[in-house]
Each structure stands twice: as C-alpha cells, then as structure tokens.
Amino acid sequence: MNALTLEGVNIAYGHTQVVHDVSFSVASGESFALVGESGSGKSTVLKAIAALATGWSGSIEVAGKPRSREHDKAFARQCQMVFQDPYGSLHPRKTIDTILAEPLQVHGLGNRNTRILDMLNAVGLDKRYRFRFPHQLSGGQRQRVAIARALMLEPSIMLLDEPTSALDVSVQAEILNLLKRLRAEQNLTYLMVSHNLPVVGFMCERMAVMQQGRIVEICDTAALRTGEFTSGYTQELYAASGGAG
Amino acid sequence: MAMLELENLRVSFPSAEGPVDVVKGISLSLGRERLGIVGESGSGKSLTGRAILKLINRPGVMHADRLEFDGIDLLSQSERQMRHLRGARLSMVMQDPKFSLHPVMRVGDQIAEALRCHERLRRRDVKARVIEMLEKVRINEPEAVARLYPHQISGGMGQRVMIAMMLIPKPDLLIADEPTSALDVSVQATVLDLIDSLVTDNGMGLMLISHDLNLVARYCDRILVMNAGEVVEECAAGQLQQATHPYTQGLLAAVPQMVEDRDELPVLDRSRWSGT
Structure with missing residues (x-):
C-alpha cells in the first residue's frame, strides 16, 4: 500500500500559484526525495501535506485516506515533520523535557516519563540533557531533539525538510546515520526535501526533481552513480553538485 | 614577499573559569594567492578572519606577536587608521546577505x-x-x-x-567567510566562479573560509585545516585526498559521495585527538 499519494496537486499562496500539477506516490517503508533549487516549490509540497499551506487543490492521500485541509489529530499520529533549522524550530523558553512531553499531552498519552527516556535513548542523547534548554545544546543535538519530538507519537511517515543543511559535514553524517537507523528500526516512510544530491543518494531510493513548481523527472537514486538522467535540468543540477556530467 | 604575515594569533573570551582561548596561536603568511581555511563550527576559523581586520568585539580579546599587512603593522594602528584600511585594502564578505x-x-x-x-x-x-x-x-x-x-x-x-x-x-586582500553556505548548489558555483575570476583578474589575495572541504579544494591553491583553535594540517589543494591528520581524514570521510556504497557514514571519533 502507498503511504502517500499525490494526484495533480496545485498549491497557491494567495493568488500566486507556486506548485503546478504535482503527482507522485511513496510506497510504505520507502524513502523518497524531492530535489531542486530554492524556490522550486519542494518545501511547499511538504507544507501542503502537513496542512501548513492550505491553498491547494487536487488530491493528497495519506495511508489511503484523503487529507483534510484542517489540522486533525489522527493525521498527526501518522505523519510528523522535521524542519530545516534546529535553531528556529525549538521553543527557546521550554526545556527539552517540556518540548518532548507536549505532543503526548495534546494526544492524552500516558507513561510520559518512560516514553521520553526511551526516545532520548533512541536518538542518542544522554539523559542529562533532559532538563536543559535548547540554547544549551549544539546544532546537532538540537536536531536530535527535533527528530525525537517528531517520533514521540510513533508516526509511520516522516516529512523531512532539509534536515541537515544547517549542520556541519561531520554532524550531518551523525544525523544521517541516525535517520537511517531509525527508519530501519521503526519501519518508517521518509519524504525528504534536499538540494544536496549526495545526501539524497545516501538516504533515499527514489527522487523527484522539481523546477519552478513542476516535477521534471522521477527516477531511482541509483542513476546518481552513472549520471543518466532524461531531463536536461537534472543533468545541470548533477554537474553543479560535482557529479561527472 | 608575503602580503599578510600573522604570528601566534590568540583570541580569548572570558568565562566563569577564567579566559578561554578560542584561537590558540595561529601563524600564517599569505601572498597574492588563494588560501582556504576549513574546519567545523567552533574551530575558530571565522574568528581568525575577523582578527585580521581587528574586528574582535568585546568581551573577546585578541593578541598576536605580529600582524603585518603589506608592510603596515596592523597591531599599532588606531581604530581611525584601521577604518581607512578596511574596505579599501582589506575587505571581508560575510556569510548571510539576509543579515x-x-x-x-x-x-x-x-x-x-x-x-x-x-x-x-x-x-x-x-x-x-x-x-x-x-x-x-x-x-x-x-x-x-x-x-x-x-x-x-x-x-x-x-x-x-x-x-x-x-x-x-x-582591495588587495579579500576575506570571504562562508560566502556561499546560505546559497543553493547551482548558485554557489556561479558566485564562487565570480569571486575566482575577479581575484585572478585583479591579482588580489583571497582567504576563503568554509566548512566544505571539497569546495575549498576546488577553488584554492593551499588549504589550512583548523580544529579547536589550532591549525592541524596544511597542504596543497590537490593533495587533500592524501591528508594525514586523523581529523582531516575524518572530515573527508564524513561527506556522502555521489557514488555511495557505504551503509553508514563514518563519524568523527573526537577522543582520538585533543580538544573538543
């Protein structure tokens, strides 16, 4: 069964249409990437799925059920998002403990103490960080907290918006390894947005290349090895990323 | 003759446990060439760039045995004299155009x-x-x-x-502090090619500060690798792949490759060398 299916999705902010006729599907347990430069609409697609951008038309199905335009609790249990900038996505006045407990509170889940400790353990954070504030952690540690928060509700689908682009290469490697391990352990489905082709090659099986709000190509990431792409734009992107092209 | 001479540069910040050295005694000389400085965040690479322009703000304190630019002793220059040099002869491109x-x-x-x-x-x-x-x-x-x-x-x-x-x-010397890290890959190449051609056409010196090893290797002649406030390795750009220091090797290995066969990326083992 497909975890995510998008059919002819158009997305507009006010009167400006930014995404045109986007269709793709992500199988359950698959890791799928959206690639493109800034302004190509790749983050907007994620926002529409997460109901952060409401001006869309077409059909978005999550786990076989059509996505409503409102925030709904059942959807949040299934699908969570990790944002690009770990410096901006955590509440600066709340401790890590409060940040991780919030989704449990909203959904009325009990056993919070053990759940939080287990989750900190799963994302590789020592439990002494539990009562610290975000500004006391490094960028990589903050991104681990953001991933932990997204996993608190045990979702099956994760929307990752450039999860490592604000981080150093060495920290990026740690976070990528973490995401890969979590996916194998919990059988997660990833939809990841990135402009870094080698990262996509490492994390994902298939990718869709976007340009000016349209998908120009959908292919296996195995094509990154050979550089055989059908669209000229993908070739260009590949060459700019240092691929032999 | 070298355009810029820097000897034993130290930058320290006060803390509850006394002053902490963030840059620990860096020496370098730079002619009309392209020098790359690489390192993780917190390795002191940006502070080194700023210290050359004497732009370390309080409570930070900088100290050097020698800081000479084109025969001028920058350490003895007043703030007023520095203002005439900054921009006109030494200039710096900052990281983020938004700020x-x-x-x-x-x-x-x-x-x-x-x-x-x-x-x-x-x-x-x-x-x-x-x-x-x-x-x-x-x-x-x-x-x-x-x-x-x-x-x-x-x-x-x-x-x-x-x-x-x-x-x-x-200017004679351009210090570029992560000039492209806020940009897309496709724009990145254009901006760097541009800096490169302007630097070569005008015969300027360039100091490119970045955390991206491959990018620095592509655009510079010589590379300094910094970790925890110290230069751990210096090499010609072409010889980066033969780097010997475990920190440099660790950084190189952590970058995902276009043709990737590894299931897991190697992570830096920070206990193998002093610092951090």
Whole structure:
C-alpha cells in the first residue's frame, strides 16, 4: 500500500500559484526525495501535506485516506515533520523535557516519563540533557531533539525538510546515520526535501526533481552513480553538485 | 614577499573559569594567492578572519606577536587608521546577505557608500562605478536592481551585491567567510566562479573560509585545516585526498559521495585527538 499519494496537486499562496500539477506516490517503508533549487516549490509540497499551506487543490492521500485541509489529530499520529533549522524550530523558553512531553499531552498519552527516556535513548542523547534548554545544546543535538519530538507519537511517515543543511559535514553524517537507523528500526516512510544530491543518494531510493513548481523527472537514486538522467535540468543540477556530467 | 604575515594569533573570551582561548596561536603568511581555511563550527576559523581586520568585539580579546599587512603593522594602528584600511585594502564578505545588508537602504546606495568612504568622486562617477560593478558581478538590469531594497532580491543576488560592495574599492586582500553556505548548489558555483575570476583578474589575495572541504579544494591553491583553535594540517589543494591528520581524514570521510556504497557514514571519533 502507498503511504502517500499525490494526484495533480496545485498549491497557491494567495493568488500566486507556486506548485503546478504535482503527482507522485511513496510506497510504505520507502524513502523518497524531492530535489531542486530554492524556490522550486519542494518545501511547499511538504507544507501542503502537513496542512501548513492550505491553498491547494487536487488530491493528497495519506495511508489511503484523503487529507483534510484542517489540522486533525489522527493525521498527526501518522505523519510528523522535521524542519530545516534546529535553531528556529525549538521553543527557546521550554526545556527539552517540556518540548518532548507536549505532543503526548495534546494526544492524552500516558507513561510520559518512560516514553521520553526511551526516545532520548533512541536518538542518542544522554539523559542529562533532559532538563536543559535548547540554547544549551549544539546544532546537532538540537536536531536530535527535533527528530525525537517528531517520533514521540510513533508516526509511520516522516516529512523531512532539509534536515541537515544547517549542520556541519561531520554532524550531518551523525544525523544521517541516525535517520537511517531509525527508519530501519521503526519501519518508517521518509519524504525528504534536499538540494544536496549526495545526501539524497545516501538516504533515499527514489527522487523527484522539481523546477519552478513542476516535477521534471522521477527516477531511482541509483542513476546518481552513472549520471543518466532524461531531463536536461537534472543533468545541470548533477554537474553543479560535482557529479561527472 | 608575503602580503599578510600573522604570528601566534590568540583570541580569548572570558568565562566563569577564567579566559578561554578560542584561537590558540595561529601563524600564517599569505601572498597574492588563494588560501582556504576549513574546519567545523567552533574551530575558530571565522574568528581568525575577523582578527585580521581587528574586528574582535568585546568581551573577546585578541593578541598576536605580529600582524603585518603589506608592510603596515596592523597591531599599532588606531581604530581611525584601521577604518581607512578596511574596505579599501582589506575587505571581508560575510556569510548571510539576509543579515549583513542594511534592510532599509537601497542596494545601490549601500554599494556607493562603500566607495564614497574611501574615494572622493563626483556623484555621476559614483553612479557609473556602481552600475559597472553590478554588471561585473553579472546582475542583469543593474540600474533597476540598484534601486531595490535587500528584501526584494534573492539570496544569490544579495550575495553578489555584497561581493560588489566589497570589491568596488579594489582591495588587495579579500576575506570571504562562508560566502556561499546560505546559497543553493547551482548558485554557489556561479558566485564562487565570480569571486575566482575577479581575484585572478585583479591579482588580489583571497582567504576563503568554509566548512566544505571539497569546495575549498576546488577553488584554492593551499588549504589550512583548523580544529579547536589550532591549525592541524596544511597542504596543497590537490593533495587533500592524501591528508594525514586523523581529523582531516575524518572530515573527508564524513561527506556522502555521489557514488555511495557505504551503509553508514563514518563519524568523527573526537577522543582520538585533543580538544573538543
């Protein structure tokens, strides 16, 4: 069964249409990437799925059920998002403990103490960080907290918006390894947005290349090895990323 | 002769446990060449760049045995004398155009200001130079762009505007602090090619500070690798793959490759060397 299916999705902010006729599907347990430069609409697609951008038309199905335009609790249990900038996505006045407990509170889940400790353990954070504030952690540690928060509700689908682009290469490697391990352990489905082709090659099986709000190509990431792409734009992107092209 | 000579540079910040050295005794000399400085965040690479311009703000304190630029002893220069050198002869491109451009000043006026601070020119000449510079950084319709405000232009354009601003007084040394990390890969290449061609055409010296090893290797002649405030390795750009220090090797291995066969990326084992 497909975890995510998008059919002819158009997305507009006010009167400006930014995404045109986007269709793709992500199988359950698959890791799928959206690639493109800034302004190509790749983050907007994620926002529409997460109901952060409401001006869309077409059909978005999550786990076989059509996505409503409102925030709904059942959807949040299934699908969570990790944002690009770990410096901006955590509440600066709340401790890590409060940040991780919030989704449990909203959904009325009990056993919070053990759940939080287990989750900190799963994302590789020592439990002494539990009562610290975000500004006391490094960028990589903050991104681990953001991933932990997204996993608190045990979702099956994760929307990752450039999860490592604000981080150093060495920290990026740690976070990528973490995401890969979590996916194998919990059988997660990833939809990841990135402009870094080698990262996509490492994390994902298939990718869709976007340009000016349209998908120009959908292919296996195995094509990154050979550089055989059908669209000229993908070739260009590949060459700019240092691929032999 | 070397254009810039730096000996035993230290930058320290006070803390509850006494002053902490963030840059621990760096020495380097730079001619009219392209030098790359690489390292993780917190390795002190940006502070090194700023210290050369004597731009360390309190409570930070800098100290060096020698800091000479083109025969001028920068350490003994007053703040007033430094202002004449900064921009005119030594200049710096900052990381993020979103925060480094004046938000309520037109782009053209900002570039003109950089020029007017150092040269007395007629208004017509200033305008002509600004337009010429914008053309040089490959901005289409420079007249129109000069009238825009920073929020009206894209990140790549903003970065090019900053480069124009820094290059218009024709400096001898350009310090570029992560000039492209806020940009897309496709724009990144354009901006760096641009810096590269301007540097070679004008015979300037370039110091490129970045955390991206491959990018630095592509655009520089010589590379310094920094970790925890110290230079751990120095090599020619072409020999980066043969680096011997475990930290450099660790950084190189952590980058995902286009042809990737590893299931897991190697992570830096920070206990293998001192510091962090």
